[in-house]
Amino acid sequence: xxxxxxxxxxxxxxxxxxxxxxxxxxxxxxxxxxxxxxxxxxxxxxxxxxxxxxxxxxxxxxxxxxxxxxxxxxxxxxxxxxxxxxxxxxxxxxxxxxxxxxxxxxxxxxxxxxxxxxxxxxxxxxxxxxxxxxxxxxxxxxxxxxxxxxxxxxxxxxxxxxxxxxxxxxxxxxxxxxxxxxxxxxxxxxxxxxxxxxxxxxxxxxxxxxxxxxxxxxxxxxxxxxxxxxxxxxxxxxxxxxxxxxxxxxxxxxxxxxxxxxxxxxxxxxxxxxxxxxxx
Amino acid sequence: xxxxxxxxxxxxxxxxxxxxxxxxxxxxxxxxxxxxxxxxxxxxxxxxxxxxxxxxxxxxxxxxxxxxxxxxxxxxxxxxxxxxxxxxxxxxxxxxxxxxxxxxxxxxxxxxxxxxxxxxxxxxxxxxxxxxxxxxxxxxxxxxxxxxxxxxxxxxxxxxxxxxxxxxxxxxxxxxxxxxxxxxxxxxxxxxxxxxxxxxxxxxxxxxxxxxxxxxxxxxxxxxxxxxxxxxxxxxxxxxxxxxxxxxxxxxxxxxxxxxxxxxxxxxxxxxxxxxxxxx
Numbered sequence: 278x279x280x281x282x283x284x285x286x287x288x289x290x291x292x293x294x295x296x297x298x299x300x301x302x303x304x305x306x307x308x309x310x311x312x313x314x315x316x317x318x319x320x321x322x323x324x325x326x327x328x329x330x331x332x333x334x335x336x337x338x339x340x341x342x343x344x345x346x347x348x349x350x351x352x353x354x355x356x357x358x359x360x361x362x363x364x365x366x367x368x369x370x371x372x373x374x375x376x377x378x379x380x381x382x383x384x385x386x387x388x389x390x391x392x393x394x395x396x397x398x399x400x401x402x403x404x405x406x407x408x409x410x411x412x413x414x415x416x417x418x419x420x421x422x423x424x425x426x427x428x429x430x431x432x433x434x435x436x437x438x439x440x441x442x443x444x445x446x447x448x449x450x451x452x453x454x455x456x457x458x459x460x461x462x463x464x465x466x467x468x469x470x471x472x473x474x475x476x477x478x479x480x481x482x483x484x485x486x487x488x489x490x491x492x493x494x495x496x497x498x499x500x501x502x503x504x505x506x507x508x509x510x511x512x513x514x515x516x517x518x519x520x521x522x523x524x525x526x527x528x529x530x531x532x533x534x535x536x537x538x539x540x541x542x543x544x545x546x547x548x549x550x551x552x553x554x555x556x557x
Numbered sequence: 558x559x560x561x562x563x564x565x566x567x568x569x570x571x572x573x574x575x576x577x578x579x580x581x582x583x584x585x586x587x588x589x590x591x592x593x594x595x596x597x598x599x600x601x602x603x604x605x606x607x608x609x610x611x612x613x614x615x616x617x618x619x620x621x622x623x624x625x626x627x628x629x630x631x632x633x634x635x636x637x638x639x640x641x642x643x644x645x646x647x648x649x650x651x652x653x654x655x656x657x658x659x660x661x662x663x664x665x666x667x668x669x670x671x672x673x674x675x676x677x678x679x680x681x682x683x684x685x686x687x688x689x690x691x692x693x694x695x696x697x698x699x700x701x702x703x704x705x706x707x708x709x710x711x712x713x714x715x716x717x718x719x720x721x722x723x724x725x726x727x728x729x730x731x732x733x734x735x736x737x738x739x740x741x742x743x744x745x746x747x748x749x750x751x752x753x754x755x756x757x758x759x760x761x762x763x764x765x766x767x768x769x770x771x772x773x774x775x776x777x778x779x780x781x782x783x784x785x786x787x788x789x790x791x792x793x794x795x796x797x798x799x800x801x802x803x804x805x806x807x808x809x810x811x812x813x814x815x816x817x818x819x820x821x822x823x824x825x826x827x828x829x830x831x832x833x834x835x836x837x
Contacts, residue, residue: 508815525747
């Protein structure tokens with residue numbers, strides 16, 4: 278019997294546990310510090326926690342998916358590796374990879390397979406109650422490997438990614454992941470937050486069409502999670518915020534100068550870039 | 558017979574002509590400098606241009622909806638007012654109101670009723686081919702009146718707004734409209750353009766979930782239209798871009814300092830503001 282354990286049954290972990298159903302005919306176990314969430318997931322049939330002892334669960338797991346915040350992920354893996362079965366695959370699903378993958382790989386037992394993953398999906402809600410079995414359908418599933426990452430672990434996670442419905446599996450490095458994610462995800466959250474950090478929003482309901490709604494969709498976020506992700510990716514993110522401010526200043530200057538031709542040039546460039554993105 | 562004429566059969570004008578169907582059992586006429594568009598709209602049964610003479614169309618119109626760019630709107634109305642029927646209602650649908658309403662009201666014949674309107678709807682496409690009869694269903698329909706705006710015209714436009722499906726009719730002033738729209742619409746377009754003004758977007762397709770897509774949805778825009786709207790609302794828009802940069806800087810400093818508590822405070826404020834917006 279193949280055993281999969283999901284550690285942290287929040288929005289992502291709960292969705293992982295639901296999506297894991299049927300992977301290699303596995304049994305799915307769950308671990309969470311909130312025992313009522315564990316009870317609910319068992320009641321829902323998402324996990325089969327016949328053994329109440331977490332140590333036993335960890336010991337019999339063939340695949341352990343850790344869906345905690347970044348620092349908690351590193352701590353959980355390193356603190357509990359002594360209980361893990363030789364040959365087990367351990368994956369994390371954090372939104373930053375360099376601060377997770379390297380500390381784990383540096384201190385992990387050599388008979389364990391660690392794979393840094395980032396299934397790119399989410400919603401503006403949190404917790405097990407909002408988790409979805411189809412959360413990862415059509416997602417981009419990123420695997421951030423280093424020279425130390427072992428192939429058998431990567432192969433299991435590629436198989437798992439296909440099982441949960443990933444549209445694309447992207448093999449990259451922690452460094453490239455973190456630089457790209459600083460743009461595609463973190464900067465978007467920074468911008469959404471900054472847009473809502475304006476008193477006009479209070480009076481906007483009757484003056485808005487779709488653009489305000491869409492540009493600020495991700496402003497409803499889990500501040501515990503995102504404040505950690507932002508600070509762990511400081512270098513890439515601050516550089517992008519600086520570039521964003523510089524772009525805004527270029528537009529501001531053209532507006533202030535009434536220079537429609539310059540504005541049109543900037544707009545044409547942005548529209549063309551967005552179209553290429555959509556066609557990629 | 559009540560006659561409605563739409564001037565400019567682009568995305569908004571074409572949609573207006575389609576949505577006008579059935580208003581006071583009217584006949585809908587269309588005017589456009591692109592005669593093939595007029596022919597297409599007539600072929601579609603959207604307009605009934607039995608009279609080919611535009612002057613005759615203007616002369617018999619009870620309601621003229623001008624759906625041109627801002628400066629062209631002012632020019633059309635003032636240049637052609639001499640042909641208009643006494644008591645006719647003329648409305649514009651521009652995204653800025655101060656630079657349209659005041660110049661028109663200052664020089665319009667006193668027996669005509671001008672009403673500055675802004676039906677808040679659109680899509681990332683342009684032209685008659687993309688116009689939709691239900692474009693204004695559930696929209697916010699803003700009427701920007703001044704002390705000189707005459708009540709009978711406003712009443713007709715309120716009736717028209719209800720006919721085309723507006724969810725809310727908002728009565729305000731040109732000044733308040735322009736300040737609010739600088740935030741709810743123009744700043745969102747500025748931000749979307751600035752976000753796409755970054756080389757990372759070229760490599761982003763495989764690294765993105767929904768946030769990049771949503772934050773940059775409106776980056777595909779009509780640069781002719783938006784460069785005019787931006788420059789005509791310079792004062793409000795440049796102030797908001799400055800506020801946006803200041804908000805981004807506050808976040809940047811907290812990220813750079815690794816100050817998660819400060820970040821969480823900023824995020825909580827933004828999330829709460831967004832929730833209040835959604836609940837308004």
